[in-house]
Amino acid sequence: MIADNPWIDAVLRMAVIAFLIPVAVIVLTYLERKFIGRIQMRLGPMRVGPYGTLQTVADTIKLLTKEDLRPQSADRWTFELAPFVVVIPTVVALVTLPVTADLFVRNLTLGLFFIVAVSGLSIVGLVMAGWGSDNKYALLGGVRAAAQLISYEIPLVLAILSVAMLSGSLNLVEIVNGQGQVPFIVWQPLAFLIFTIAGLAELYRNPFDIPVAESEVVGGPFIEYSGIRWSMFQLAEYVNLVLISILGSLIFLGGWNWPLGNQAGPWLQIVWIVLKASLFISFFFWMRASLPRLRIDQLMAFCWQVLLPFAFLQIIINGLVLVYEWPDWTLGVLSGAAMAAAAYLTYRNGRKAAEPYSPRYHAVRSGG
Amino acid sequence: MYNYFRPGGVAWDLPDGFKEMTQAVLKDIQQGINDIDGLMTENEVFVARCAGLSPVTPEKAINWGFSGPMLRACGVKHDLRRAEPYSIYDRFDFQIPTGATGDVYDRYLVRLEEMRQAARIVEQALDHMPDEGPIMMPGMKRTLRVPPGEVYMRSETPRGEYGIYLISKGGDSPYRVKVRSPAFSNLSALKAMSVGNYVADAIIILGSIDIVLCEVDR
Numbered sequence: 001m002i003a004d005n006p007w008i009d010a011v012l013r014m015a016v017i018a019f020l021i022p023v024a025v026i027v028l029t030y031l032e033r034k035f036i037g038r039i040q041m042r043l044g045p046m047r048v049g050p051y052g053t054l055q056t057v058a059d060t061i062k063l064l065t066k067e068d069l070r071p072q073s074a075d076r077w078t079f080e081l082a083p084f085v086v087v088i089p090t091v092v093a094l095v096t097l098p099v100t101a102d103l104f105v106r107n108l109t110l111g112l113f114f115i116v117a118v119s120g121l122s123i124v125g126l127v128m129a130g131w132g133s134d135n136k137y138a139l140l141g142g143v144r145a146a147a148q149l150i151s152y153e154i155p156l157v158l159a160i161l162s163v164a165m166l167s168g169s170l171n172l173v174e175i176v177n178g179q180g181q182v183p184f185i186v187w188q189p190l191a192f193l194i195f196t197i198a199g200l201a202e203l204y205r206n207p208f209d210i211p212v213a214e215s216e217v218v219g220g221p222f223i224e225y226s227g228i229r230w231s232m233f234q235l236a237e238y239v240n241l242v243l244i245s246i247l248g249s250l251i252f253l254g255g256w257n258w259p260l261g262n263q264a265g266p267w268l269q270i271v272w273i274v275l276k277a278s279l280f281i282s283f284f285f286w287m288r289a290s291l292p293r294l295r296i297d298q299l300m301a302f303c304w305q306v307l308l309p310f311a312f313l314q315i316i317i318n319g320l321v322l323v324y325e326w327p328d329w330t331l332g333v334l335s336g337a338a339m340a341a342a343a344y345l346t347y348r349n350g351r352k353a354a355e356p357y358s359p360r361y362h363a364v365r366s367g368g
Numbered sequence: 369m370y371n372y373f374r375p376g377g378v379a380w381d382l383p384d385g386f387k388e389m390t391q392a393v394l395k396d397i398q399q400g401i402n403d404i405d406g407l408m409t410e411n412e413v414f415v416a417r418c419a420g421l422s423p424v425t426p427e428k429a430i431n432w433g434f435s436g437p438m439l440r441a442c443g444v445k446h447d448l449r450r451a452e453p454y455s456i457y458d459r460f461d462f463q464i465p466t467g468a469t470g471d472v473y474d475r476y477l478v479r480l481e482e483m484r485q486a487a488r489i490v491e492q493a494l495d496h497m498p499d500e501g502p503i504m505m506p507g508m509k510r511t512l513r514v515p516p517g518e519v520y521m522r523s524e525t526p527r528g529e530y531g532i533y534l535i536s537k538g539g540d541s542p543y544r545v546k547v548r549s550p551a552f553s554n555l556s557a558l559k560a561m562s563v564g565n566y567v568a569d570a571i572i573i574l575g576s577i578d579i580v581l582c583e584v585d586r
Contacts, residue, residue: 216567294417295416295569350412
C-alpha cells in the first residue's frame with residue numbers, strides 16, 4: 001500500500017503508470033535508434049542535446065503539434081477511433097502487471113489470463129485502422145496484422161499456459177514467488193523459446209514486421225495517420241514491447257528475485273526487473289537489426305507447423321511430469337531435449353530447402 | 369569525380385598518399401564483403417526469400433536486353449571488359465562469375481563475387497600504377513572538333529552495359545546523343561518477372577535489378 005485510503009492508493013498507483021509510459025516510450029525510442037545505429041556502424045541521433053538525448057523529446061513535440069489529418073474518403077469513426085482501440089488495451093494490460101513485489105495497480109488472481117485477453121483486443125484496432133483509412137496498402141497491412149497476430153497469439157498463450165501449469169496459479173506475484181530459487185527457464189527452455197519468438201511476432205518487429213513493412217506496404221495500417229494519432233500507435237508499440245519484456249522476465253526469468261537466489265530488497269527488485277526486461281528488449285532490438293523479413297506464407301507456416309506442435313509438446317511434457325510426479329530434473333531435461341529437437345528439425349528443413357542452391361553458391365564464389 | 373576525367377587524360381595528379389589510403393579502404397571493403405557474405409549468404413530467411421524467385425532463362429535475358437550482373441546471373445558469360453577489352457582491362461587478371469538459373473539469389477551471389485573481383489582489379493591497378501608520368505595527352509585542345517560521322521562506344525558498369533551513341537556533323541557539339549543505360553533495359557523486364565509472385569516478392573525483384581531511377585530516365 002502506498003496510501004491508506006484504497007481509492008487514493010489506486011489513483012496514485014495509476015499515476016505512476018501514466019507517468020512511466022511516456023517516459024519509457026521516449027527512452028526506448030532513443031535507445032533503439034542508438035542501438036540500431038551502432039549495429040549499422042552509424043552513430044544514431046547526435047544533434048539534439050548531448051549525444052542526441054533530446055532527439056525523441058523534440059520528435060514528440062513535433063508529433064503533438066502536427067496537423068491531425070483525415071483522408072476525405074476515410075471511414076470517419078473507424079479511422080478516428082482505431083488508435084484508441086490499439087492503445088487502450090495495452091495500457092489496461094499494464095494494470096495487473098507487477099513490476100516488483102508490491103509495485104502494481106491491482107494484483108488480480110487471474111492476472112496472466114487478464115493480460116493475454118486484454119492485449120489481444122488491440123488487433124481489432126489494427127484491422128479498424130487498415131479498413132478505415134480507405135487505402136489499399138493500409139488494408140493489406142490490416143489484413144496481414146490480423147492474420148499474423150491472431151496466429152501467433154496461440155503459441156504465445158500455450159507457452160504461457162505451460163508456465164501456469166507448473167506454478168499452479170495465474171496470479172503473477174504468486175508465479176514469481178513460486179519460482180523460488182530456480183527460474184522457469186531452467187525447467188522449460190522450450191516454452192521460453194516459443195514465448196520469445198511468438199512475442200517478437202506479437203510486437204510485429206523484425207523479422208516479423210510484415211503488417212507494417214516499410215518497403216512492401218509503406219507502414220501498413222498507419223499509412224494515413226499523422227500527428228497525435230500516429231504517435232498513439234507508436235506509444236502502443238513500445239508499451240507492448242515493455243509489457244512482453246516484463247512479462248517474459250516475470251514468468252521465465254524469476255522476476256524481481258536474484259537469479260538462482262532469494263528475494264531481493266525493494267530497491268534491488270527494481271534493478272533486477274529492469275535488467276531482466278532490458279535483456280529481452282535488447283534481444284528484440286538486435287533481431288531487428290540483423291534478420292531479413294519473412295514472407296507472409298513462410299511466417300504462417302512457421303507458426304502452424306513449427307511453433308504450435310512444439311508448444312503442445314511442452315504442455316504434454318509438463319502434464320506427464322506433473323501427473324506421474326516424476327522428479328523435477330526430468331522436466332528440464334525433456335524440455336531441453338525437445339528444444340534441441342525443434343532447433344535441429346528447423347535447421348535440417350532449412351538446409352534441405354537451401355541444399356539445391358549450395359553448389360551454385362560455391363560455383364559462383366570460385367569464379368564460375 | 370565527374371570533373372576529374374577529361375578527354376585525353378585526367379584533370380590533375382593524384383593527391384599525396386593515394387596508394388596507401390586506397391589500400392586501407394580496400395581492406396575495409398574486403399572485410400565488409402566478407403561480413404555480408406557471412407551474414408546473408410547462408411541465412412535461412414534470406415535463402416528462403418530469394419532462392420528460386422523469378423528465374424530468367426538466358427534466351428529471355430538476351431531478348432529483354434539484360435546486361436551486367438543481371439545477364440551473368442542467368443548464366444551468360446558476357447562481360448565487355450573481357451568480350452571487347454577497352455582501356456587497360458586486358459592486362460588485369462579477374463574472373464567473370466556467372467549464375468545458374470538467374471533467380472534473385474543468383475543475382476545476389478554474382479554481385480557479391482563481382483565486388484570481390486572489382487577489389488582485385490583495383491589492387492592490380494595500384495600495383496601497376498607508375499609513380500611518375502604524364503597525366504594528360506600532350507597537345508590536347510580545350511574544344512574538340514569531331515569530324516562528321518557516328519560512333520557507338522560502350523563500357524561495363526556495375527549495372528551493365530552503358531553505351532553512348534553519338535552523331536557528329538562537325539563542329540564542337542554533337543548533332544545527336546543517345547545514352548543506352550543498363551538500368552532502363554533491366555527495369556523494363558520487371559513486369560514480366562513479377563507476374564505470379566507475391567506483392568512482397570515484387571520488392572525483392574525490384575531490389576535485385578538494382579535500379580537507379582535517374583539512370584532510367586535518360
